[in-house]
Amino acid sequence: xxxxxxxxxxxxxxxxxxxxxxxxxxxxxxxxxxxxxxxxxxxxxxxxxxxxxxxxxxxxxxxxxxxxxxxxxxxxxxxxxxxxxxxxxxxxxxxxxxxxxxxxxxxxxxxxxxxxxxxxxxxxxxxxxxxxxxxxxxxxxxxxxxxxxxxxxxxxxxxxxxxxxxxxxxxxxxxxxxxxxxxxxxxxxxxxxxxxxxxxxxxxxxxxxxxxxxxxxx
Amino acid sequence: xxxxxxxxxxxxxxxxxxxxxxxxxxxxxxxxxxxxxxxxxxxxxxxxxxxxxxxxxxxxxxxxxxxxxxxxxxxxxxxxxxxxxxxxxxxxxxxxxxxxxxxxxxxxxxxxxxxxxxxxxxxxxxxxxxxxxxxxxxxxxxxxxxxxxxxxxxxxxxxxxxxxxxxxxxxxxxxxxxxxxxxxxxxxxxxxxxxxxxxxxxxxxxxxxxxxxxxxxx
DNA sequence: GTCCACGCTGTGAAGGTGCTGAGGAACTCC
DNA sequence: GGAGTTCCTCAGCACCTTCACAGCGTGGAC
Numbered sequence: 001x002x003x004x005x006x007x008x009x010x011x012x013x014x015x016x017x018x019x020x021x022x023x024x025x026x027x028x029x030x031x032x033x034x035x036x037x038x039x040x041x042x043x044x045x046x047x048x049x050x051x052x053x054x055x056x057x058x059x060x061x062x063x064x065x066x067x068x069x070x071x072x073x074x075x076x077x078x079x080x081x082x083x084x085x086x087x088x089x090x091x092x093x094x095x096x097x098x099x100x101x102x103x104x105x106x107x108x109x110x111x112x113x114x115x116x117x118x119x120x121x122x123x124x125x126x127x128x129x130x131x132x133x134x135x136x137x138x139x140x141x142x143x144x145x146x147x148x149x150x151x152x153x154x155x156x157x158x159x160x161x162x163x164x165x166x167x168x169x170x171x172x173x174x175x176x177x178x179x180x181x182x183x184x185x186x187x188x189x190x191x192x193x194x195x196x197x198x199x200x201x202x203x204x205x206x207x208x209x210x211x212x213x214x215x216x217x218x
Numbered sequence: 219x220x221x222x223x224x225x226x227x228x229x230x231x232x233x234x235x236x237x238x239x240x241x242x243x244x245x246x247x248x249x250x251x252x253x254x255x256x257x258x259x260x261x262x263x264x265x266x267x268x269x270x271x272x273x274x275x276x277x278x279x280x281x282x283x284x285x286x287x288x289x290x291x292x293x294x295x296x297x298x299x300x301x302x303x304x305x306x307x308x309x310x311x312x313x314x315x316x317x318x319x320x321x322x323x324x325x326x327x328x329x330x331x332x333x334x335x336x337x338x339x340x341x342x343x344x345x346x347x348x349x350x351x352x353x354x355x356x357x358x359x360x361x362x363x364x365x366x367x368x369x370x371x372x373x374x375x376x377x378x379x380x381x382x383x384x385x386x387x388x389x390x391x392x393x394x395x396x397x398x399x400x401x402x403x404x405x406x407x408x409x410x411x412x413x414x415x416x417x418x419x420x421x422x423x424x425x426x427x428x429x430x431x432x433x434x435x436x
Numbered sequence: 437g438t439c440c441a442c443g444c445t446g447t448g449a450a451g452g453t454g455c456t457g458a459g460g461a462a463c464t465c466c
Numbered sequence: 467g468g469a470g471t472t473c474c475t476c477a478g479c480a481c482c483t484t485c486a487c488a489g490c491g492t493g494g495a496c
Binding site for chain 1: 250252253274384385427431433
C-alpha cells in the first residue's frame with residue numbers, strides 16, 4: 001500500500017513517515033501544495049494524507065483540482081483546530097475523511113485503514129492490462145483466464161506496474177514504492193524480480209528501457 | 219447478533235461496545251460517517267446505533283444513503299440534545315428509532331431489543347458459501363447438512379470469513395474484527411484458530427495466501 | 437568489429453512465515 | 467474441589483521468500 005503524505009511541518013511529516021512505514025506502508029512525502037498535487041497525479045498512490053495549511057496551494061485547493069481532473073484517490077484531510085477552516089469545507093471539496101490536529105496516531109491509522117478498505121469509489125476493483133487481470137481484494141492474478149501464482153513481492157511489483165501501465169518506471173521508483181522506502185535494497189533486486197515476473201506473465205510483456213527503467217506494454 | 223456502533227466520541231463508543239458485548243452482542247465500531255456507511259453496506263449487521271454528529275457525513279446523511287440503496291438495516295439514532303437537530307428529522311431520513319443524549323443504558327437496550335425483534339424485512343438470515351451454512355441467530359453451522367460444533371471464537375472467525383468470502387483477509391484485520399480490538403493478541407492466535415477451523419470445515423476450503431492473509435474459497 | 441556499461445540469471449545463504457503439538461490459565465458445570 | 471472446555475502462548479520445525487553475488491550476455495557508441 002502506497003501513501004502520499006502532504007505536510008509542510010517537517011517534524012510531523014517525518015513522524016508520519018516513520019510511523020506509517022512501520023505499519024508496512026510505502027510512504028512518500030511532499031512538502032507543498034503544488035508538489036503534493038503533482039505527486040498525487042502521477043504517483044499511483046492508494047491514499048493521500050493532506051494537510052490543509054500548505055505553502056503554494058491549500059489542501060482544499062489540491063483536492064478540488066484533483067477531483068476536477070477525475071482523480072478519485074482517497075483523501076484524508078488534516079487541519080489545525082483554529083476555527084478558521086471548517087470540517088464541512090474539506091468534505092465539500094471532495095475529501096473522504098477529516099481529522100483535526102492534534103490527533104491520536106491510532107485514530108489516524110484506523111481511519112486510514114477504513115479509507116483504504118473503502119477504496120476510491122470510481123476506481124475499478126480489478127486492474128486490467130491486455131489479457132492480464134489483477135484483483136487486489138482477492139489477491140488473484142490471471143493471464144488469459146489462467147491463474148498465475150505470485151509471491152507477495154511479485155504481486156506488489158506487478159500491481160504497481162499495472163497501475164502505471166504504458167509508462168516507463170525507473171528502478172529507483174520501484175525500489176521506493178514496491179520495496180520499503182529506506183530499506184537500502186540493491187537495485188539488482190528489481191532486476192531479479194522483473195526476471196521472476198517475466199517468467200510468469202510472459203517475457204515480451206514487460207519491456208526493458210535501457211538506462212531508464214521498465215515499461216509494462218498496454 | 220451483530221451490531222454496528224457509529225460514534226466518534228471514543229469514550230461513549232467504547233462504553234457502548236463493552237456494555238453491549240456483555241449482553242452477548244458482537245459489536246463493531248466505526249468513528250466517522252463514511253466509515254459507518256461503508257461498514258453498514260458490507261458488514262451484514264443486525265442493527266446499527268448511529269450518532270447524528272459525525273465527522274465526514276452526518277448520521278442523517280448516512281441513513282438517507284443507506285435507504286436510497288435499499289438497505290433496510292434497523293437504525294437507532296442518537297443525538298445530543300442541543301435543539302439544533304430534531305427528532306423528526308432523523309425519523310424522516312429513515313431511522314427506525316431515536317434517542318436523545320444523555321440516555322439511560324437500560325432504555326437503550328430495551329429499544330434495541332424491540333428493534334431487533336422487528337428485524338430488517340429483507341435481511342438474509344443465513345450465510346451460505348459452497349456447502350457451508352452459518353446461521354448467526356441460531357449460532358449453528360452446517361457443512362453439507364451435517365452439523366459442525368464450533369467454539370465461540372471459531373464461530374466468530376468463520377462468520378467474518380464467510381462475510382468476506384473470496385477476499386483475502388489479513389491477520390491484522392482478523393485480529394481487529396474477530397478478537398477484541400486493542401487486546402494485544404499475538405498474530406499466532408489467528409494461525410492457531412485457522413488450524414482448528416480447517417479441521418472442522420475442511421482443509422482445502424480455507425486457503426493461506428502467504429504474506430497476505432487467508433481466503434475462504436467461494 | 438571492439439569495447440564497456442548495463443541488464444539478466446543461476447546459485448545459495450539467511451531469515452521470514454505459517455503450522456502444529458504441548459501446556460498453562462481462566463472459566464464453567466457438576 | 468475436580469473434570470472438562472476454551473482460549474491463548476510458546477517453541478520447534480518445515481518450507482518458502484527474499485536478496486546478494488558473481489559471471490555471462492547484449493545493445494549501442496565509436
